[in-house]
Amino acid sequence: MSDSTVASDFSSIPILDYSLLDSPSHRPKFIAQLQHALINVGFLYLSNHPVSPADIDSLTQYIPKLFALPQEAKDNIRMANSEHFLGYSRLGAELTKGKVDQREQFDIATRHVCRWKEGEPEYYRLWGPSQWPDEDLIPGFRDTMERYLDQIQNLSYKLSSLLVEAFGLPPNGLAHFYDTDERMQHRSKIVRYPVVKEGDDDQGVGPHYDAGFLTFVACPPLLQASPHRGLQVQNLSGEWIDAPPIPGTFVVNIGKALEFVTRGVARATSHRVISPKGATTPRYSVPFFQNIGLGVQLANQVLDFPPEILKLRNQRGKVAATDSVNFSEFDKEPSGKVNLIGRIKSHPDVGERHYPELFKQIFPPGFTGKGSAY
Numbered sequence: 001m002s003d004s005t006v007a008s009d010f011s012s013i014p015i016l017d018y019s020l021l022d023s024p025s026h027r028p029k030f031i032a033q034l035q036h037a038l039i040n041v042g043f044l045y046l047s048n049h050p051v052s053p054a055d056i057d058s059l060t061q062y063i064p065k066l067f068a069l070p071q072e073a074k075d076n077i078r079m080a081n082s083e084h085f086l087g088y089s090r091l092g093a094e095l096t097k098g099k100v101d102q103r104e105q106f107d108i109a110t111r112h113v114c115r116w117k118e119g120e121p122e123y124y125r126l127w128g129p130s131q132w133p134d135e136d137l138i139p140g141f142r143d144t145m146e147r148y149l150d151q152i153q154n155l156s157y158k159l160s161s162l163l164v165e166a167f168g169l170p171p172n173g174l175a176h177f178y179d180t181d182e183r184m185q186h187r188s189k190i191v192r193y194p195v196v197k198e199g200d201d202d203q204g205v206g207p208h209y210d211a212g213f214l215t216f217v218a219c220p221p222l223l224q225a226s227p228h229r230g231l232q233v234q235n236l237s238g239e240w241i242d243a244p245p246i247p248g249t250f251v252v253n254i255g256k257a258l259e260f261v262t263r264g265v266a267r268a269t270s271h272r273v274i275s276p277k278g279a280t281t282p283r284y285s286v287p288f289f290q291n292i293g294l295g296v297q298l299a300n301q302v303l304d305f306p307p308e309i310l311k312l313r314n315q316r317g318k319v320a321a322t323d324s325v326n327f328s329e330f331d332k333e334p335s336g337k338v339n340l341i342g343r344i345k346s347h348p349d350v351g352e353r354h355y356p357e358l359f360k361q362i363f364p365p366g367f368t369g370k371g372s373a374y
């Protein structure tokens, strides 16, 4: 097969029904669909999942209220305060591929106490407590978000064990990538993409890969602007395929770390968000990024697959074009360092303040606005 041959391309994102797992006779169908989605698409919708609809509804109600907090209350918890890159970012504070993203967001992570001690690798400073808005201003929000994060974290672990099954790996085949619960932290964001005018810059978030293992995006349709393009996914031929919100589902996708350790069996797929245009309300989303242990050296952990799985990968064909920046550091650096570099590139102001040495290595002349950020 020549490099330009695309054996199995996709024009839509498969929808997987999680409730198939409840019945022993339907379970194999779910596993087969998961195998196809992981190898050939890198994206899937998950319907009938176990995260409580009442908690998702409650979070959905909070989201517009969160962004409507007084600017001062939001700035009090700005990301620049946090060596963990957690907190509020104003519109235009984040970069992808060196270009400003048109989104406003709160980065919030699962509960964690920073473990870093003087003399240890600096990337252990990456994980630590979230910054929360004043409880009096938005009562109950923190509790709802923490409950949501607990559930989505559990679902993400469940999906990684199903992935092991779909790939014919030994049980616990991915266990060594994760630490114990209290030594792991997963990150989430609550994002608002404002409506832009025709002719304005519409990079909600530029083309990119996610860094970790698995991402789950809740995109509450109730909060979506009237018909407009939002999340788009790049297929093997380089075409952008729409991934519109589907009620009651999560969009799940593969990150670069999982692609790396599976030798490309699981596909990390380039994606972007186009800002809403000609709409009356912003677009909101809540991505959750499942991480792996910070100290894991991915190059030492590449997995072995049964030959039939490698055959499916080879039949897929190669990616013809991608507009996304690659994570080239995985083959030499621990996962924590790769993540820290990614965070500094996305938020140079936070990086310069808290990691001045590494910042200088990444942006030797200082940040000029033309960096090669993810």
Ligand SMILES: O=C(O)CCC(=O)C(=O)O
Residues within 6 Å of the ligand: 189, 191, 205, 210, 217, 219, 231, 271, 272, 273, 284, 285, 286, 287
């Ligand atoms: O907002 C979305 O739908 C996806 C955002 C995304 O891809 C990201 O934050 O990595």
Ligand SMILES: [Fe+2]
Residues within 6 Å of the ligand: 208, 209, 210, 215, 271
């Ligand atoms: Fe993403």
